[in-house]
Amino acid sequence: MFIVTLQLKSSHGFCVVMLLLLLTVPSVRNLSIMQNVNSTTAHTAAAIRDIVLEYYVRHSQDFMLTVHMKSRHALNLASDLLSQLLPHLSAIKVQIETINTTIRSTYNRKHNLILIDDVEALRELNPAKWTKDYDFVELYLLYILQNKSLTVRNNNLIDVFNYFWHNSITHNVYSCRSVSVKILNKYNGTWINDLHKVQNIFPAKLLNLNNCTLRIALWHTPPYLSYFPNKTGMERIDHFEGELIKVIAKKLNFSLEFVVPPNDERRGLIFDNGTTTGAIKLLKTHVADISLGCFRLTLERAKILTPALPYHQTTQVYSILLSNRAYTSLEILSFPFDELTWSCICLILLVMFFTTTFIQYSFHKYKSRRTMLGNIKTNSKFIDIFATSMLENIKTNSKFIDIFAVFIGSSIKKAPRANFARCLFFFWCIYGLTLRTAYQSLLYKLLETDLYRSPPRCIIDLLADKYKLVMLKTTFDSVKKETYIEKGLIDVIIQHSTDDLNPFNYLVLERNIPLAAVSPLDFLALYESIHRKHETFYVLPEIIFSQQITMYFKKHSYLTDRFDKILLQLRSQGLINYWAQKSFLQTMFRKHKNAIVKPINLSHVSV
Known part of the structure; x- marks a missing residue:
């Protein structure tokens, strides 16, 4: 009978396994293991109780206890263990479930205690299935009951590690999955090292990825990210988000492999039937680990992917072609x-x-x-x-x-x-x-x-002048709840394209029609810079909303927590703002002027 305490921040979070023999596991992440040499039910219950009270009670009001035993003998041992353990856990609510009960996805799975008798029972229980659609980080205390030899136990441990790694790593880089066990503490009636003083049973992981390769789905989308592929195999990324991902890679010690979405699909689309394209599909199918390139933080994307903390903000605006407002x-x-x-x-x-x-x-x-x-x-x-x-x-x-x-x-x-x-x-x-x-x-x-009529100042003026809105499908998904758009009071032309500059090109081609483009402000500045047309567009003073720029991971990614901490550090140091100022061009489009020339009327010349 043994318990394993391994920590994995994976697609199902941190896992601690308490084992009868303390081993060490070198891997991409350190796996913590604890053993009780003279294993008795009372000692095991006391060890589990101490860990639950020390780490679970401090951070939660409840935890999930899941039991699945393949043999009758192990089930009896588990019942005996619970009868001695549960009376000492009155400080926290315990939710108990078995393989035969209705298992459901719930946010209450942040703290878990799993009792099994072999790895096959773990696979049948499949705890990762019930948390894969959430973005929170879980803690797992895995308790294995068996009477086999130590060699067999080590094989079981490898299988346990493989299960968690399978639900953690998004692509097949087996060299980054080697593991060994490290002794943290021992229990034989008392803990050898005080739990208050010993390193956390669930220590921070992913401090060093040992030069493992992470696949980055990206595309050329200046001024946020520039991607320059090279036929000789030397690829280069630049601009704001390029600098950002290179610094993170250096801090976590991982190498970059670039994946370009096929057919110029870029970010991709999410259709009503659930199908996806572009980088969204690459992340969802685990072909890529991370994707960035002016990725807006939206509710639709967050439902199937996991976003990092936003690190840049731009505004969604209306813009019109000034030539449509020229005086005759x-x-x-x-x-x-x-x-x-x-x-x-x-x-x-x-x-x-x-x-x-x-x-x-x-x-x-x-x-x-x-x-x-x-x-x-x-x-x-x-x-x-x-x-x-x-x-x-x-x-x-x-x-x-x-x-x-x-x-x-x-x-x-x-x-x-x-x-x-x-x-x-x-x-x-x-x-x-x-x-x-x-x-x-x-x-x-x-x-x-200037030689232009006073332009509209808000969407009400656009509606009065019979303008039509032009925007990409992804932009429409983010602004469709706006009152005038949702009620159909203003006509909308939706473009199923991945080119961020396409709405502006459409306005230029259809210059004789009153059209207004809806797009982030940064892309309008880029269009003005590329085409060298000073003050071609006018930006309405009304701002639709401020939008957050982030990078995305596959749903419930093991990378999110560590990336968020690094992003917070870079933001607090001002480095992200510095890179953004270097990359983003000075806006060349016409902004709203407070002083507007108005025609004279009789009141101005009256005596």
């Missing part, structure tokens, strides 16, 4: 005044036209005509109401042309003689000068700044 020549000429002001100006000119015409043909025999027109002696009968004609003594049938000439600032050669006419002429000149000055200044301001 007529709009530029009419920009300085709004519609009401232009209407009033036109109305005044029409009134002047009809008034002059009426006076010329209806009051030519009366003194009122001379009073209003002034004592002008000319063959034209009526040259000007407020000013002389542009050319003196020129006959013209259109008196309105003369009025309009003074309004637009033409020079005059002779002023009216009558005082009242001169007064009207003066006010008409001041009125024309005020409007011309305002018009010219605002037109100059427009030409100096």
Whole structure:
């Protein structure tokens, strides 16, 4: 009868096996083993009790106890053991199950005690099956009852190790799976080394992977990651996430093997029927261990993969093509005044036209005509109401042309003689000068700044201007809960592509259609840089949401916990921000300006 305490942070976490003989296991991770030489049921129960109280009670309110014995004799021994053990575990809740009871996946499997009589019973019990879809780390205390020789026991231990390794390593690198047993403590009524002082029964592992190879699924996706394959076998990665994974590999001492998703699928897609493509499929099928390359942290991906802690943040934004907002020549000429002001100006000119015409043909025999027109002696009968004609003594049938000439600032050669006419002429000149000055200044301001209409500021403006949204399928999955998108109030064009720059290319090709791209801000900056088009796009001030960038592992990966600790260290040291600033280009697209040139209206010129 023996107990093995081996620790494996694997697809089912840490495992401790208590054994009758203390051995050592050199491996990718140290496996801790404890033995009781004079094994009795009382001693075994006391040893298990001490470990449970020392390590389980401190971190949990309950633990799972699973029993599966192939022989009747071992089952009787297990019953005797439990009868002596359970009365001493009143400080923690114990959930008991057997192979014949309903075994279910639950978060309560973080702390486990498993009683078996041989390795075949462990395989039938298959504890990894019930935790493989979770991301938490488990602790296992495995207790094996048998009466076989020591040699047989060692063979059993190797089989136990192989079971846990099989559920830990994602690809077949057998050289990194060699194990040997290391003595941590002994129990013979008392512990040789005090449990409070001895190294933790569940010590931290994965401190050194001994240059084992981890497969990285990646692709060329600057500015996050640049991948340069070489026909001679020398491959190189660069940019932000390339520097990150190289530093982690150096800290944990593992080598890198790069795997590129086939058919340029990159991150891949998750379809409604459960099938996957790209890097997601490579991780799910254990072809790759890690994948990175601007991988967004999303709920859909986290359901089938295990994400690391996010280490970078960008924003999801709306962007439009500025050429769609360009003014026409007529709009530029009419920009300085709004519609009401232009209407009033036109109305005044029409009134002047009809008034002059009426006076010329209806009051030519009366003194009122001379009073209003002034004592002008000319063959034209009526040259000007407020000013002389542009050319003196020129006959013209259109008196309105003369009025309009003074309004637009033409020079005059002779002023009216009558005082009242001169007064009207003066006010008409001041009125024309005020409007011309305002018009010219605002037109100059427009030409100096930009030639684009005021762009939309939010999705409501996009909806009002009848814009359509263009985005990738992966982007749609992350924004589909937005109110206007979820309710179908705005049209959406979904592209089933893996090219992150495809929405911007689509906007350029369909420039005559009001379209808005939905994409991370960093990719828009990259597009502007590649095509060298300064201020081609306008980014709406409204931010959809901030998105987290991370790397992914296969579900319930043994690497996650150690990677998270290193990422936290690098973030606290500022190295991740430093690499990001080096890799990300300065944004070249137009940002929202607080000062916007607005047309003048009547309230601005009123006295």
